[in-house]
Amino acid sequence: MTDKTQILALADKVEKLEGGCRETNFDITAALNPSWEREDRKDGQKFLWEGTEAVHIPDSVEPFTSSIDAAMTLVPEGQVLLSVNYNVISQKYYVDVGSPDTEFTLGRAKHKLIPNAITAAALRAIGDNDES
Numbered sequence: 313m314t315d316k317t318q319i320l321a322l323a324d325k326v327e328k329l330e331g332g333c334r335e336t337n338f339d340i341t342a343a344l345n346p347s348w349e350r351e352d353r354k355d356g357q358k359f360l361w362e363g364t365e366a367v368h369i370p371d372s373v374e375p376f377t378s379s380i381d382a383a384m385t386l387v388p389e390g391q392v393l394l395s396v397n398y399n400v401i402s403q404k405y406y407v408d409v410g411s412p413d414t415e416f417t418l419g420r421a422k423h424k425l426i427p428n429a430i431t432a433a434a435l436r437a438i439g440d441n442d443e444s
Contacts, residue, residue, distance in 0.1 A: 318343050319439035326432040327423055332378025334371065340386075340435070341373040376431045383427045386434035388441060391418060393430065407433040 322340055329336060342350045342360055348368075349361040360368040374382040387393065387409055394408040394415055402422070407429040409419040419437030423429040 315343065315346065316439045319435050323419075323421065323432040323435035323439065326377060326428050326435065327421055329377060329423075329428055331425060332375060332427070334373070334375075337373045337376050337378075338368070340376055340431070341368055344386075344438070375427075377425075377428050380427050380430065383430035383434065386431060386438070388418075388434070388437050391437055393433075396426070396429075405429040409433040409437040 322336070322343055325336060325339075338358055338360075342348065345360065347362075351359045351361060353359075358369060359366045374385065376382045376386060384393075390411065391409055392412045394410045394412070394417060395406070397406045398404070399406060404422045404424050405426045406422045407420070407426075408417040409430075410417040418440050419433040419435065421429050421432030421436060423432060
């Protein structure tokens with residue numbers, strides 16, 4: 313089970329990014345896999361461990377903040393992008409994630425880059441849907 317506060321904080325962080333960020337992608341992967349042990353070494357190296365196997369380092373995680381395809385994998389099962397709009401005045405994408413049956417928005421975000429907007433909205437949908 314994920315930590316709602318941590319997931320929602322990551323959504324806020326993604327909305328503040330200027331572009332893609334491998335460190336944030338790593339943090340998202342770690343937050344969504346709480347059974348994996350995180351190791352942040354003094355020399356700056358980071359690892360996610362599953363048992364005795366290092367399963368991820370920052371360069372090997374999905375590029376959620378720089379790839380639309382990767383960002384879409386965060387949209388929770390049974391939910392869809394309800395809307396994706398671009399505002400020419402603010403020059404930002406506005407994304408809503410929610411149930412296609414009820415059209416109820418569970419996650420909403422805005423960003424100048426669409427992968428970040430989708431990532432933040434999906435994280436909010438995950439965080440708001442989490443039972444922890």
